[in-house]
Amino acid sequence: MRKRREGGYDPAAVAVRLAASGLFDESVVYERDGRWWFAGGAVAAVTIHRDTVRAWTGEAGEAGEADEGRTVSGLPESPVRSVAWTGSPARAIDVLLAELPIEDWRLYGRLDHELAFAVAGLPLSGDADRELGRLTVPRVEVGVDERSLTVRALNAADLDRVLSAALGAGDEAPAAAPRPVDVEDAEPGPYLAAVAATVDRIRAGELEKVILSRRVAVPYDVDFPATYLRGRRANTPARSFLLDLPGLRAAGFSPQTVVEVDADGSITTRPLAGTCPRGDDPAFDARRRAALLGDAKEVYEHAVSVRVADAELRALCEPDSVAIDAFMVVEERGSVHHIASRVSGRLDARHGPWDALVALFPAVTVSGVPKADAYPVIAEYEATPRGLYAGAVVRATHTGELDAALALRMVHTQDGGTWLRAGAGIVRDSRPVREYRETCHELATVAPHVVPSSDTPEPELPAA
Known part of the structure; x- marks a missing residue:
């Protein structure tokens, strides 16, 4: 009906x-x-x-x-x-x-x-x-x-x-004010050490790139619908999502898709790698964007991701149909700028949308190069499984359409708690403090907009 x-x-x-x-x-x-x-x-x-x-x-x-x-x-x-x-x-x-x-x-x-x-x-x-x-x-x-x-x-x-x-607009009560989450780690040492150790492994030739993440606890119960609405008003995501599923709640503002498949077999993936913070001054932001495109480390991090995405599509698509439609365009995503590219093609007769999703999952920009070599490094240095983080939120139809948003820039439940999480791409020229700061910049996409649930007590004020 x-x-x-x-x-x-x-x-x-x-x-x-x-x-x-x-x-x-x-x-x-x-x-x-x-x-x-x-x-x-x-x-x-x-x-x-x-x-x-x-x-x-x-x-x-x-x-x-x-x-x-x-x-x-x-x-x-x-x-x-x-x-x-x-x-x-x-x-x-x-x-x-x-x-x-x-x-x-x-x-x-x-x-x-x-x-x-x-x-x-x-x-x-x-x-x-x-x-x-x-x-x-x-x-x-x-x-x-x-x-x-x-x-x-x-x-x-x-x-x-x-x-x-x-x-029905009804007489909805106004949402409570957000209570920003502190994204700094009281003990950043383990993350810094993990980045340094990973750089050593990359320089030794084990692999080219790994994305290492860290998570930040939200110290109160969250009103997920109100957080989603506030966060969406303040962000410019490629996709957004709000989940209330068995054992999981999440509100997210994804900067990129894992894969997009149309009913006619057209396929697109949009690798996003290379990051710098945004500010409130347009002139200063313009200088930051220019500097981002001139940063050898950030450009290399992006280029190897595009290379992998191109190879993944060529294994799925009709001969000569794969093209890099856009290369190294700076896009605004919430609190940061990213270098973005777009790779597209047309699926061949052997492959459908689910083949495409599995082949491109997880996005190279949240795993590493080569992907299979990055997984054990991620498992070794990250204390907890990622769960939904760096996975995907999916919409698909019986006609062959499939759209998968990369599950980043979100607040979500896991292990009995509520968390923010962000990662940075580690390559041979990475510096631990800089990668830690990148996670802070990315967390700032969500952290200022988290709304406590209505029964969350007010924080105690420090004694005078």
Whole structure:
């Protein structure tokens, strides 16, 4: 069922209103090119594990309502089908999607960074059978931009409730003020030492580049919808997302995509590497951009990433279709400038969108060169698994479209806490203090905009 409304909308506010409404027990908000989607509930799911992909399908009528009208997803407790995989889960995903009982499905979900370890045949820390990815077919999908709003639902009751929530401004209370998170590390020594040790390994010829990250604890409970709205107003992301999924909440303002695939097989990836901070003075920022393009370390870091992205597309695409459409263009992303390029092609007959996503995942700009050699270095020097960080948030359709945002510049839950996280690209000319400062600049995209939940106590003031 479908309804469309024309009018003037604030699409980010509509999406956040739906996410905060409590109508569904899980939801995804995804933004691309001025259009927002809200995906509420789940009528089917595909989960990716170390050596299997599993399907969970329910009937629309199986979903019930809990307290205060909240719709609970009607998925079974056990998967209805499981397909084994080795090397790549792409074919197993294709098999299970072809069997979905919904013909014109849309999928929303996430992939954890550690999926790359499984694809490479490397060991996983913790629960080896844990979810490395979750993709759901929503009960309700809302698409909204400044001119129109469209609701798709499995039944009239869901459609009417969601349309009412989307259109009703109501008497919403103003969001609480943000409480900026301190991004400095009280003990930066371990990160500095990890960078120095990695530089030594690169100079010894083990590999060319590694991205090392550090995480910062958020010392209070977070209002994720309010944080997303404030952060989105202050940022210029390539994509943005707001997740409320089983065991995970996140709000992010991604600077780049992992991969974009159109229904006709056109494919694009946009490597982003090379960074400098932004400021409030346009003239000073112009000098910074020029200096960034003249910085040998930053240019090298970017160039090796483009080389890898080009090779990855050539392995997937029709002969002579791969091109570097844009090279070393400086883009503004929140609190920083990045060097950006765009590589595109057309998938050949052997490869589909899921092959493309697995082949380019994780982005070279958050892993290293070569990727497989970078994974053990990341696991050695980073104290905790990355989870969603440096993974992807995904939207896909039955027509072959797939859009995957790189999961960066976000606040997210993990291990019972709430965190910010950022990394820097380490190459042979890296200097530890400079790379640490780069993580601070990137964290500043999100840190000033984090909003505490309404029941978070006010911070204690120091004694006079």
